[in-house]
Amino acid sequence: MKRKTLKRSGNGKRRSREMEGTLARRLQVQLGQISVAPFHHHQTSSSTSSSLSNAPSLFQKLLEQEAAAEANLPSDADADEKDFILSQDFFCTPDYITPDNQNLLNGFDCNKENIPCPKSPDKLNTVRSKRRRPDSILVNPLSPSFSGHQQVVELANDTFGTDTDEVKLEKAAVPGTQKIHNYVSQSAVALRCRVMPPPCIKNPYLMGNSEMDLDPFGNQRSKCAGFFPALIGGDGLSRYHTDFHEIKQIGMGNFSCVFKVLKRIDGCLYAVKHSTRQLHQDAERRKALMEVQALAALGSHENIVGYYSSWFENEQLYIQMELCDQSLSISRSSQLFTEGEVLQVLHQVMFFLEHFVYSQLKLLS
């Protein structure tokens, strides 16, 4: 396209001659088609030419001009291309591709240096460091309950050989405290997600307990240092703080505390409950998961608190639930419930039991 643009800006006289030549050639072709006889420029003996020579003819003038123009034309090889270029002018076809007044070469000096260019993207400071050891203890600075001395066990040790994993640690000395950033390659995280067996193969509240013995991931589990990954993500980010904005604490139980939160992505309010202490043992985590599994198995019901999701983070179990505006919290035990409230609660408990029994029967059938 640039070529076309440059050609147009060439000598004006030559351009007009080319146009005339093209016009003459077009007329010649059309006349040739009608009269069948070939149309030669200098032939005067043929009937066609004699009939044309009787009167001053525009065609003849054009032919003469073309003959003169052809003497200046470089070769016939470019003729087709020129026809194409000029036919575009001839038929007033706009050139959509080459924008007007935008000759990219204008004002561009190839010899000039110091032409402003966008900067290269910043590179990560990839300090070569030690491979993570199985007994290493990492501090997660983004952990919600990070106190500076808290031990955070990293993602479960590599399931299928650490040789191919690019787990790099960069140690940065901070006055007073030792801070360790862990960098796990995205591919390694993705691979882990693929190979890591889910903590719950089958919901015990949905299936018979006997089936729990069947563990298709048994072999892989034995290779895992931890049954449940303690830190979700592996990149040091807190899922809780990434996904939710904590508004206030709304409850405190024997084992957990509950927060009113706003989920950033959907803008809805939820209750997120997390265990107050860290669950180091797999058995502890399995026990804590029973609440989640029971909630998930019950499904949605107007009298049962809605369950959305759950995850382990910082060795604590987080449960995202429906936010209830009322609760039978222990803090209210000092207050007396009215008869109506008690009846309402009993009514809800009956509904809950009915729903539970119905869901179990449905599974058995």
Ligand SMILES: Nc1ncnc2c1ncn2[C@@H]1O[C@H](COP(=O)(O)OP(=O)(O)OP(=O)(O)O)[C@@H](O)[C@H]1O
């Ligand atoms: N979904 C919710 N919406 C609003 N408040 C809630 C919700 N879940 C829990 N709470 C509040 O948090 C308090 C503690 O929750 P919960 O009783 O579930 O904790 P827990 O430690 O598991 O209980 P427990 O001490 O009985 O074992 C409740 O009494 C209630 O006031």
